Amino acid sequence: xxxxxxxxxxxxxxxxxxxxxxxxxxxxxxxxxxxxxxxxxxxxxxxxxxxxxxxxxxxxxxxxxxxxxxxxxxxxxxxxxxxxxxxxxxxxxxxxxxxxxxxxxxxxxxxxxxxxxxxxxxxxxxxxxxxxxxxxxxxxxxxxxxxxxxxxxxxxxxxxxxxxxxxxxxxxxxxxxxxxxxxxxxxxxxxxxxxxxxxxxxxxxxxxxxxxxxxxxxxxxxxxxxx
Numbered sequence: 001x002x003x004x005x006x007x008x009x010x011x012x013x014x015x016x017x018x019x020x021x022x023x024x025x026x027x028x029x030x031x032x033x034x035x036x037x038x039x040x041x042x043x044x045x046x047x048x049x050x051x052x053x054x055x056x057x058x059x060x061x062x063x064x065x066x067x068x069x070x071x072x073x074x075x076x077x078x079x080x081x082x083x084x085x086x087x088x089x090x091x092x093x094x095x096x097x098x099x100x101x102x103x104x105x106x107x108x109x110x111x112x113x114x115x116x117x118x119x120x121x122x123x124x125x126x127x128x129x130x131x132x133x134x135x136x137x138x139x140x141x142x143x144x145x146x147x148x149x150x151x152x153x154x155x156x157x158x159x160x161x162x163x164x165x166x167x168x169x170x171x172x173x174x175x176x177x178x179x180x181x182x183x184x185x186x187x188x189x190x191x192x193x194x195x196x197x198x199x200x201x202x203x204x205x206x207x208x209x210x211x212x213x214x215x216x217x218x219x220x221x222x223x224x225x226x227x
Contacts, residue, residue, distance in 0.1 A: 004080060
């Protein structure tokens with residue numbers, strides 16, 4: 001059974017009256033967290049796509065870029081997206097359940113937020129409704145403001161990109177410690193690590209863009225310190 005079929009089963013359970021909490025409770029174990037992660041991206045992405053009052057073709061396309069969908073799974077994926085878009089549960093309910101699923105581990109939550117930013121910027125416009133949506137999701141996820149700013153700066157053209165924010169360090173941090181933080185982020189962004197923490201293989205492509213940003217931040221800081 002493909003991941004899309006399993007996701008569809010979970011969403012059908014919601015449609016049949018099962019509570020969101022009960023569905024996510026079944027998805028808390030590591031093997032099933034991939035399904036929970038995918039449902040969270042789909043549901044939050046579908047609801048955020050309406051935050052600016054309009055669901056565009058670009059936003060749907062961006063969702064397909066976050067998830068590599070095999071031709072044979074196209075129909076199931078489309079049904080999943082449409083079910084999530086019309087689900088009566090609010091986006092905060094989904095955000096709280098996925099936060100509960102991962103607990104204090106913010107790494108998969110950052111992965112999820114990364115995908116949502118990708119969808120938000122698909123139409124080339126960062127709407128105030130999307131800003132409010134993403135800021136609230138980050139708050140529910142307990143994402144540190146510095147980490148949220150770094151992610152926002154990578155996607156939003158008018159945002160100031162701070163390399164120290166990207167690496168999650170203070171400008172006063174010694175270079176050796178910054179280098180250690182950079183190496184740790186590189187390790188955590190490796191596809192195998194992402195899959196191990198419950199990110200579906202279909203969504204691991206997010207890591208390539210993030211890795212470029214992490215390496216660019218380290219290069220900028222190390223060059224600046226060497227001057």
